[in-house]
Amino acid sequence: MENKRSSIPWLKAYELYTGRSFLNNTVKLTLFSIALYMFFILFTAFISGIEGEGFKNGIDSTANLFIVNVYGSLFVLMRLWSNGAKEDPGGKFFRTVKGGFDTYAKAHTAIICEAAVMIILFFAVAALISKAGILPLMYGIKGCVSSAVFVFLARPVASFFKMIENNALRSITMTLVFYLVVSMGTVTLILTGGRLGWVHVAAAAAAVILTAISEKVVLDNFRKKHWDC
Amino acid sequence: MENVLKINNIMKKYSGFTLGEINTEIPAGFSTALIGANGAGKTTLIDVICGVTGKSGGSITYFDRSDDSDSSEIRNMIGYCSSSNFFPYDWNLRIIANTMGIAFDGFSRDRFRELCKKLKVGDPNEKKQKKLIKMSDGNKMRVYLAAVLARDTKLLVLDEPASSLDPLARDMLCDLFREYIAGGSGDRSVLFSTHNIADMEYATDYAIFMADGKIIEQGFVEDLKEKYILVHGEADKRSEAEKLMLSFTGNSTNYDGIALAENTVQLSQLDAAVEKPNLQQLSVGILRKAEKDGE
Numbered sequence: 001m002e003n004k005r006s007s008i009p010w011l012k013a014y015e016l017y018t019g020r021s022f023l024n025n026t027v028k029l030t031l032f033s034i035a036l037y038m039f040f041i042l043f044t045a046f047i048s049g050i051e052g053e054g055f056k057n058g059i060d061s062t063a064n065l066f067i068v069n070v071y072g073s074l075f076v077l078m079r080l081w082s083n084g085a086k087e088d089p090g091g092k093f094f095r096t097v098k099g100g101f102d103t104y105a106k107a108h109t110a111i112i113c114e115a116a117v118m119i120i121l122f123f124a125v126a127a128l129i130s131k132a133g134i135l136p137l138m139y140g141i142k143g144c145v146s147s148a149v150f151v152f153l154a155r156p157v158a159s160f161f162k163m164i165e166n167n168a169l170r171s172i173t174m175t176l177v178f179y180l181v182v183s184m185g186t187v188t189l190i191l192t193g194g195r196l197g198w199v200h201v202a203a204a205a206a207a208v209i210l211t212a213i214s215e216k217v218v219l220d221n222f223r224k225k226h227w228d229c
Numbered sequence: 230m231e232n233v234l235k236i237n238n239i240m241k242k243y244s245g246f247t248l249g250e251i252n253t254e255i256p257a258g259f260s261t262a263l264i265g266a267n268g269a270g271k272t273t274l275i276d277v278i279c280g281v282t283g284k285s286g287g288s289i290t291y292f293d294r295s296d297d298s299d300s301s302e303i304r305n306m307i308g309y310c311s312s313s314n315f316f317p318y319d320w321n322l323r324i325i326a327n328t329m330g331i332a333f334d335g336f337s338r339d340r341f342r343e344l345c346k347k348l349k350v351g352d353p354n355e356k357k358q359k360k361l362i363k364m365s366d367g368n369k370m371r372v373y374l375a376a377v378l379a380r381d382t383k384l385l386v387l388d389e390p391a392s393s394l395d396p397l398a399r400d401m402l403c404d405l406f407r408e409y410i411a412g413g414s415g416d417r418s419v420l421f422s423t424h425n426i427a428d429m430e431y432a433t434d435y436a437i438f439m440a441d442g443k444i445i446e447q448g449f450v451e452d453l454k455e456k457y458i459l460v461h462g463e464a465d466k467r468s469e470a471e472k473l474m475l476s477f478t479g480n481s482t483n484y485d486g487i488a489l490a491e492n493t494v495q496l497s498q499l500d501a502a503v504e505k506p507n508l509q510q511l512s513v514g515i516l517r518k519a520e521k522d523g524e
């Protein structure tokens with residue numbers, strides 16, 4: 001089927017598919033992730049304090065750098081789980097809107113931008129909180145930069161597994177692959193002794209290239225197997 | 230424009246079910262009912278018409294001008310609504326109003342608000358909004374109908390719009406269909422599916438009967454009522470009568486069913502009572518015959 005151009009701008013396509021404006025939704029999701037993260041860190045630090053390890057030591061640990069990754073990538077992963085099936089609520093409505101598949105593709109691209117903004121905002125706030133000494137993280141700002149890079153890389157890598165047809169297998173595989181790549185943000189810092197280096201630059205470059213490739217491959221596959229059929 | 234849709238050799242193959250080949254024309258300016266049992270292919274045909282599902286073969290000409298369901302012009306002219314899950318469950322009236330405004334040209338927020346009030350599902354301008362997930366199935370359908378009727382379209386295609394509605398709402402739906410068609414200058418049409426035509430007869434001008442993925446009968450309701458007769462009789466002459474009838478049910482005392490009107494004289498000679506069927510009786514007779522033929 002030929003590719004029709006949608007007259008709907010990508011920000012409107014995002015609003016059409018999510019029901020909410022890009023700015024409003026992205027900021028809300030980021031703030032929610034930050035709130036969840038702070039609650040969890042304070043809670044675990046409080047427990048550690050009770051157990052005698054001390055409040056600051058409870059926060060300033062490698063484990064918490066892993067935790068920050070989980071909260072910083074939560075909504076990025078949740079967006080990946082959505083498979084846009086015809087049978088899902090709204091599935092048939094979205095297939096009848098003007099612009100058809102091109103509108104869907106624009107919304108898909110907007111969701112990548114949403115992921116990028118959420119990652120940047122979340123880890124920037126986490127770095128500020130760490131720098132201010134409120135919730136100090138191991139490796140500080142470098143830890144946040146490394147995490148952000150690998151979360152951004154994890155999204156396209158995991159998205160290739162969206163092409164698995166079995167729902168349960170797809171969700172499990174995507175989640176495992178996603179967090180495997182995300183955890184590399186912490187592992188690489190441990191291996192480099194807390195220094196940002198070529199591996200992080202390479203990961204950032206790979207994230208950009210793979211995002212472009214996965215967008216093309218995953219959308220083409222979705223159109224062939226789930227939209228036009 | 231005589232026909233709003235010309236459907237030529239449409240086929241859709243699934244594992245275990247094949248729709249078609251379907252050949253039909255949907256008349257412009259009328260309300261057409263797709264009638265059939267569950268699994269007859271009504272939803273599949275509607276989905277193919279609206280571009281929700283791809284087709285395995287054939288073509289559809291829309292409004293005498295295009296065969297491309299994917300074009301924005303056609304999408305803007307067709308008001309489609311599925312039988313369930315039409316919108317995401319976490320949406321409310323305000324979100325629906327906003328998204329419909331983006332999704333289609335000619336969506337009127339004021340008309341949507343008016344219809345929501347008429348159908349008693351709330352107000353999209355109110356601050357406090359109820360999510361669809363918290364609404365009953367009937368109210369969800371009312372919201373879907375308000376959304377689709379608030380668009381400036383030429384054809385409404387509705388999948389089982391009456392199935393989750395209460396009798397009063399079904400009556401209102403019939404009025405809305407009539408109002409919609411009257412609102413155009415003969416160029417607005419409605420196509421809807423149903424497996425229970427009783428409450429929708431008032432809203433039906435043309436009927437298409439489907440069974441096992443095929444069209445088994447179609448025509449204007451008034452013509453079909455002339456073509457077929459409803460027959461009742463005493464059980465003593467049932468065996469002779471049965472030979473002249475298309476569908477037949479009986480017990481030890483009497484029988485009834487549908488026959489072609491051309492057999493009226495012969496059936497009367499068998500002391501059978503013959504009368505004009507209503508659409509519900511016609512549907513039962515035609516679908517029962519299809520079921521029997523398929524066995």
